[in-house]
Amino acid sequence: MTLSEFYSKLGGNCAEVLKRIPSEQMLKKFVKMYQKDPSFSQLEEAVAQKDWQTAFRAAHTLKGVAQNLGLADLQRTASELTEALRGAKPLTQPELLDAVRISQKQIVDAMKELDA
Amino acid sequence: MANAGCGTDCEEQHVKIRPKILIADDSMMNRELLSEILGDEYVYLYAENGVQALEVLEQNLDVDLLLLDINMPVMDGFGVLDVMKRRHWIEELPVIIISAEDDAGFIQKGYDLGATDYINRPFNFMVVQRRVSNTLMLYGRQKRLMQLIEEQVFEREKTNSTMVNILSHVIESRNNETGIHLLHVRTLTDLLLRQLIKMTDAYQLDESDISMITTLSALHDIGKIGVPVEILNKPGKLTPEEWEIMKSHSLIGDSLLQSAPVAQDDPLMRTAHEICRWHHERWDGRGYPDGIKGDEIPISAQVVAMADVYDALTSERCYKRSFSHEQAVRMINNGECGAFNPRLIACLNAVAPELETAMHQENAASFDYQQESKRLTTEVLEKGEVQQDDRAQRLLSIEKTEVSFFSEQCGGIQFEYDHWLNRVIYTDWSAEPAKRRKTLYLSESDDTGILSKEDWARLRGLIWNSTRNKPDVEMEVLISTEKGARWHRVRARSIWTTERLGYAGVVGQITDIHEEVLARGLQTIENQKSVEQVYEGMEELRKLFSLVRLVDPVSCKVLTLSEDGVLTETDECCFAIWNRGECCDNCSSSRALAAENWTSKLELQGTTLYFVLSHYLTVGSRPCILEIASQLDECFDTNGEPAVPGQAGTFLLNFYRDALTRAYSRMYLDNFLPNLEHADGVAIVDVDKFKQINDTYGHPVGDEALKNIAAVILSCIRDNDTLIRYGGDEFLLIFSQIGEEVFFRRLTQIRDAVRASRLPSHPELQLDISIGGVYRVFPLAEAIRQADVRMYESKNTKAKMREEHE
Numbered sequence: 001m002t003l004s005e006f007y008s009k010l011g012g013n014c015a016e017v018l019k020r021i022p023s024e025q026m027l028k029k030f031v032k033m034y035q036k037d038p039s040f041s042q043l044e045e046a047v048a049q050k051d052w053q054t055a056f057r058a059a060h061t062l063k064g065v066a067q068n069l070g071l072a073d074l075q076r077t078a079s080e081l082t083e084a085l086r087g088a089k090p091l092t093q094p095e096l097l098d099a100v101r102i103s104q105k106q107i108v109d110a111m112k113e114l115d116a
Numbered sequence: 117m118a119n120a121g122c123g124t125d126c127e128e129q130h131v132k133i134r135p136k137i138l139i140a141d142d143s144m145m146n147r148e149l150l151s152e153i154l155g156d157e158y159v160y161l162y163a164e165n166g167v168q169a170l171e172v173l174e175q176n177l178d179v180d181l182l183l184l185d186i187n188m189p190v191m192d193g194f195g196v197l198d199v200m201k202r203r204h205w206i207e208e209l210p211v212i213i214i215s216a217e218d219d220a221g222f223i224q225k226g227y228d229l230g231a232t233d234y235i236n237r238p239f240n241f242m243v244v245q246r247r248v249s250n251t252l253m254l255y256g257r258q259k260r261l262m263q264l265i266e267e268q269v270f271e272r273e274k275t276n277s278t279m280v281n282i283l284s285h286v287i288e289s290r291n292n293e294t295g296i297h298l299l300h301v302r303t304l305t306d307l308l309l310r311q312l313i314k315m316t317d318a319y320q321l322d323e324s325d326i327s328m329i330t331t332l333s334a335l336h337d338i339g340k341i342g343v344p345v346e347i348l349n350k351p352g353k354l355t356p357e358e359w360e361i362m363k364s365h366s367l368i369g370d371s372l373l374q375s376a377p378v379a380q381d382d383p384l385m386r387t388a389h390e391i392c393r394w395h396h397e398r399w400d401g402r403g404y405p406d407g408i409k410g411d412e413i414p415i416s417a418q419v420v421a422m423a424d425v426y427d428a429l430t431s432e433r434c435y436k437r438s439f440s441h442e443q444a445v446r447m448i449n450n451g452e453c454g455a456f457n458p459r460l461i462a463c464l465n466a467v468a469p470e471l472e473t474a475m476h477q478e479n480a481a482s483f484d485y486q487q488e489s490k491r492l493t494t495e496v497l498e499k500g501e502v503q504q505d506d507r508a509q510r511l512l513s514i515e516k517t518e519v520s521f522f523s524e525q526c527g528g529i530q531f532e533y534d535h536w537l538n539r540v541i542y543t544d545w546s547a548e549p550a551k552r553r554k555t556l557y558l559s560e561s562d563d564t565g566i567l568s569k570e571d572w573a574r575l576r577g578l579i580w581n582s583t584r585n586k587p588d589v590e591m592e593v594l595i596s597t598e599k600g601a602r603w604h605r606v607r608a609r610s611i612w613t614t615e616r617l618g619y620a621g622v623v624g625q626i627t628d629i630h631e632e633v634l635a636r637g638l639q640t641i642e643n644q645k646s647v648e649q650v651y652e653g654m655e656e657l658r659k660l661f662s663l664v665r666l667v668d669p670v671s672c673k674v675l676t677l678s679e680d681g682v683l684t685e686t687d688e689c690c691f692a693i694w695n696r697g698e699c700c701d702n703c704s705s706s707r708a709l710a711a712e713n714w715t716s717k718l719e720l721q722g723t724t725l726y727f728v729l730s731h732y733l734t735v736g737s738r739p740c741i742l743e744i745a746s747q748l749d750e751c752f753d754t755n756g757e758p759a760v761p762g763q764a765g766t767f768l769l770n771f772y773r774d775a776l777t778r779a780y781s782r783m784y785l786d787n788f789l790p791n792l793e794h795a796d797g798v799a800i801v802d803v804d805k806f807k808q809i810n811d812t813y814g815h816p817v818g819d820e821a822l823k824n825i826a827a828v829i830l831s832c833i834r835d836n837d838t839l840i841r842y843g844g845d846e847f848l849l850i851f852s853q854i855g856e857e858v859f860f861r862r863l864t865q866i867r868d869a870v871r872a873s874r875l876p877s878h879p880e881l882q883l884d885i886s887i888g889g890v891y892r893v894f895p896l897a898e899a900i901r902q903a904d905v906r907m908y909e910s911k912n913t914k915a916k917m918r919e920e921h922e
Contacts, residue, residue: 020240021153030149037145060187061143067238068149 017070166191339369647681797851
């Protein structure tokens with residue numbers, strides 16, 4: 001899968017991102033770096049422990065990372081979750097977290113098919 | 117932890133050329149993205165939260181730019197900006213905010229706090245690069261230089277010299293002089309040197325020499341650590357032998373410095389040697405230790421000598437009264453007190469009019485560092501010397517070594533408290549090297565480390581009342597050590613900012629004075645020669661302590677001593693007073709007999725705690741033990757304020773009571789575990805929604821609630837039951853002997869009583885507690901654990917019910 005196909009699969013636009021980050025090589029490097037990013041697991045962990053302050057921060061970070069990488073689906077779902085958790089509010093709409101999980105899974109799956 | 121990005125040491129050349137950027141962002145991705153985007157034109161440092169960012173800045177004064185994320189754990193970006201602003205860092209160090217917040221208010225707030233620019237997410241390659249390079253351009257080279265000088269030389273020097281001062285002060289305190297003496301000498305040294313360079317350029321002194329000599333003046337008497345206290349504090353005239361010992365302090369100081377593990381040929385070290393060795397030399401060659409004369413005596417030592425003499429004359433000492441400023445100047449002019457360089461006498465006369473006021477205003481902080489650094493910057497720029505940061509670094513590292521050297525000599529525990537970070541760093545010189553340093557963030561936990569929370573509060577109170585002119589505070593505390601509770605003296609000095617913002621922090625030293633306290637309180641008896649005098653001494657002590665008696669440790673009988681010196685053995689057993697049928701396990705008297713010295717222990721009588729001192733002595737020819745016990749609670753009146761200040765009061769510090777709730781403290785539990793081990797009923801009490809009360813009504817109301825709840829519980833329990841404040845809002849209840857049914861009924865009564873109670877200030881506030889109790893579970897630790905589990909179960913059930921209800 002090319003980088004462009006990767007992005008369209010995840011609701012993003014590769015060409016748009018390349019306006020901000022001019023080298024495709026570098027963008028690919030950043031995208032691959034995402035696999036090491038702990039924000040998603042931190043989010044899951046914090047929600048499980050009902051630590052809403054940390055959950056908010058993790059969702060917020062995840063949103064920022066998605067925004068930087070142009071991962072549009074994740075950016076949208078993470079953003080909605082961030083707003084729901086803002087002020088360390090307990091999560092009352094579990095479907096918001098499920099949406100983030102789906103975005104995350106799609107990214108992880110697509111990453112496997114991405115050209116080296 | 118924060119780590120330096122690229123190799124910093126191996127590529128020193130590059131480090132100087134490439135600007136240093138600190139990236140503070142909790143997301144690893146973002147940190148890597150930013151450094152990737154900005155490329156290898158820069159050197160990177162990283163921090164994952166606000167406190168770390170401040171620490172990196174503290175340790176790397178050459179950071180050129182801070183990229184700051186707002187949402188971070190521990191301390192957020194606004195918190196960082198706030199501290200930077202208060203420390204005046206923001207004026208020298210540009211900050212670019214990284215923000216995913218589209219909210220304009222966020223960015224506005226950042227600007228208000230002094231941020232230079234902001235970068236929005238998603239990162240745009242070009243924008244990030246441009247903003248960073250533009251910002252760095254704006255903060256030009258001269259500005260950087262200024263910053264380097266100001267922060268490296270002066271800010272650091274200020275802290276370090278304060279440390280050198282306080283350490284010298286610890287040594288000097290043996291001399292019964294006030295710590296202010298060092299500050300006086302410092303101020304006068306500075307004034308004289310400045311006058312000297314105005315009048316002559318014979319001595320080739322530049323600004324950094326002056327600042328160095330001024331700082332090092334604090335060390336002039338360090339050799340006095342080697343002179344016995346009896347000689348230092350002798351009020352009368354010294355015998356010729358004693359005088360020789362006294363004079364040896366200049367040589368002792370010199371050799372102390374020689375044993376310091378630092379480069380001896382450094383200018384700084386050389387100056388320190390000069391001052392320590394030769395500050396008692398005289399211009400006419402009749403001084404000591406070497407009898408050198410005229411300008412053979414280094415100018416540093418000449419100036420400090422004059423400053424020392426002037427301050428000695430104008431202060432009261434154990435052997436003399438004080439002279440007025442005019443008298444002192446006249447005496448120095450007339451050669452009545454030493455012989456000085458005529459040039460220096462001229463300097464003294466020139467500064468004399470401003471001297472008196474300067475001495476009364478001065479302290480370490482009034483020295484204008486900002487002004488100084490500007491002066492030094494100009495000097496450096498004019499000379500075209502730019503390698504000054506080498507020198508600053510050297511100055512710094514040597515001072516650090518010096519500080520640690522003197523600290524080691526003094527021993528004890530040192531602490532530094534940073535008011536803005538709310539951080540304490542303890543250095544315990546008695547611990548093994550790896551465990552010496554301990555850093556605590558007070559906002560994160562209630563643990564204040566070595567000092568108990570109450571003592572910490574007391575110390576903060578003293579510090580709060582300290583002023584620029586009287587920055588030193590002192591108090592005596594009981595500290596729990598491996599050897600049991602021991603008396604310590606805390607000496608601290610508040611550090612003040614250049615602005616009138618209040619204090620910036622505290623440096624201090626904690627020394628074990630247990631032996632001293634014991635000796636002091638009991639000297640009365642110690643010096644008695646005859647049996648009658650023992651009687652008189654005991655009568656004296658009875659005024660101070662609730663129990664003073666003589667005991668035969670072999671027969672375990674109490675002895676009486678009559679006024680005319682007749683010693684009689686009574687039928688009373690010494691252990692009867694502690695409600696025991698046999699000799700105490702921890703019998704301090706037999707230990708005292710074995711050691712022929714003082715020993716101490718804590719004893720419980722009913723619910724009252726006693727501090728017992730035992731001292732071996734012979735009355736007539738009979739060996740016996742003098743026992744002195746003081747009730748630890750009696751020093752508090754009904755308001756919980758210490759009622760017996762000084763004297764016995766220092767013994768009677770309320771060590772085991774929680775100052776707020778009057779319940780016992782956790783320390784009590786730790787020290788009396790064996791006495792409580794077989795209690796029937798154990799319960800954990802936790803205040804419901806305590807955090808919410810604090811958050812909604814504020815901490816004073818939270819405190820009031822705790823106080824109220826503790827009072828209600830105390831009113832529901834018997835005298836021989838024990839209430840301990842176990843954690844912030846957690847209490848531990850221990851019922852020594854109680855039936856099972858009564859125990860559980862009592863717990864219900866307590867809960868109902870708390871629910872029914874009202875806070876006078878907020879009657880609308882519904883107080884509630886959760887209790888978990890266990891009956892006859894042993895050992896106590898297990899009982900507490902199980903009670904805790906039950907308490908949580910009850911709390912969860914309640915929460916669930918509330919949820920369903922809603």
